[in-house]
Amino acid sequence: MNSPVPDIRLNDGHTIPQVGFGVFQVPPPETREAVATALEVGYRHIDTAQMYQNEEGVGAAIAGSGLDRGDIFITSKLSNAAHRPDDARTAFDESLKALGTDYIDLFLIHWPLPTRYDGDFVQTWRTLEEFHRDGRARSIGVSNFTPHQLRRLFEETEVRPAVNQIEVHPYLTNDQTRAFDREHEIATEAYSPIAQNQVLTDPTVEAIARQVDRTPAQVVLRWHIQLGNVVIPKSKTPSRVRENFALFDFDLDEASMAMISDLDRGENGRIGGHPDTMDWIPRRS
Numbered sequence: 001m002n003s004p005v006p007d008i009r010l011n012d013g014h015t016i017p018q019v020g021f022g023v024f025q026v027p028p029p030e031t032r033e034a035v036a037t038a039l040e041v042g043y044r045h046i047d048t049a050q051m052y053q054n055e056e057g058v059g060a061a062i063a064g065s066g067l068d069r070g071d072i073f074i075t076s077k078l079s080n081a082a083h084r085p086d087d088a089r090t091a092f093d094e095s096l097k098a099l100g101t102d103y104i105d106l107f108l109i110h111w112p113l114p115t116r117y118d119g120d121f122v123q124t125w126r127t128l129e130e131f132h133r134d135g136r137a138r139s140i141g142v143s144n145f146t147p148h149q150l151r152r153l154f155e156e157t158e159v160r161p162a163v164n165q166i167e168v169h170p171y172l173t174n175d176q177t178r179a180f181d182r183e184h185e186i187a188t189e190a191y192s193p194i195a196q197n198q199v200l201t202d203p204t205v206e207a208i209a210r211q212v213d214r215t216p217a218q219v220v221l222r223w224h225i226q227l228g229n230v231v232i233p234k235s236k237t238p239s240r241v242r243e244n245f246a247l248f249d250f251d252l253d254e255a256s257m258a259m260i261s262d263l264d265r266g267e268n269g270r271i272g273g274h275p276d277t278m279d280w281i282p283r284r285s
């Protein structure tokens with residue numbers, strides 16, 4: 001099948017499909033079916049994490065899909081509980097096992113946790129560099145990093161992150177970090193791209209949706225695509241999984257793009273944690 005989804009070139013030469021399927025808050029027993037639906041619809045990029053505890057379901061869906069492993073792009077992320085190098089090595093092995101694969105396309109530090117582990121996310125990054133060097137992580141990147149945290153990695157380590165996965169949606173456009181990423185050839189992945197559906201009843205979004213005869217979710221996701229963001233919407237609802245993938249047969253004009261960007265509420269629009277203060281560590285199971 002020819003995918004309608006463009007590939008984005010990463011700074012390490014690999015590519016990532018611009019639309020992926022996120023599985024945050026998909027309960028482990030439901031993950032296999034949700035991912036199987038996404039693969040049937042045509043998604044070829046799945047975004048999971050050790051902390052979501054559903055990597056096994058992702059692996060089972062891929063194994064049962066009949067697709068070649070090489071045709072699917074898998075992202076996972078290091079648990080906040082595993083930043084120390086030895087823990088990170090063990091955790092990475094566990095991810096490979098749960099996913100049933102011998103490599104991960106993209107492995108991210110989930111959170112920088114600057115107030116934990118003596119603020120030493122640099123040593124954690126060096127451990128991800130090992131996985132990259134031995135080929136088991138084709139690309140490595142970060143999530144929830146601010147420009148000052150990225151600058152520290154540039155100064156103290158060798159491999160530049162390929163990706164920064166951050167919260168971006170019309171209520172938190174995160175312009176500064178996106179501009180910094182762009183300037184340093186780091187691809188921005190937008191998480192919670194439809195603001196966990198909070199932005200779908202916004203009157204501006206609804207009006208544009210009526211104008212272009214698409215749903216509010218499609219309008220917001222299309223806004224991301226035209227900005228150049230990688231998007232990873234999540235849904236457990238098959239009709240929405242399909243809807244969120246149908247983004248390539250319409251365009252938003254400049255005025256609509258600007259009206260959506262103007263919905264930005266800055267920090268007031270943030271749903272998740274802030275990179276400078278997030279310090280949650282799950283108990284190791």
Ligand SMILES: NC(=O)c1ccc[n+]([C@@H]2O[C@H](COP(=O)([O-])OP(=O)(O)OC[C@H]3O[C@@H](n4cnc5c(N)ncnc54)[C@H](OP(=O)(O)O)[C@@H]3O)[C@@H](O)[C@H]2O)c1
Pocket residue numbers: 021022023024025047048110143144165166190191192193194195196197200217218232233234235236237240241243244272
């Ligand atoms: N790196 C990080 O720290 C981080 C943090 C958060 C998320 N993420 C990643 O980003 C992915 C997406 O973010 P997210 O899950 O927070 O939020 P999201 O994708 O913005 O929104 C998901 C919510 O919107 C609903 N929804 C989805 N499509 C819809 C549609 N077409 N119409 C109406 N409602 C719709 C879903 O409901 P149903 O499921 O009930 O259909 C769910 O409640 C995650 O799954 C995860 O992979 C990463």
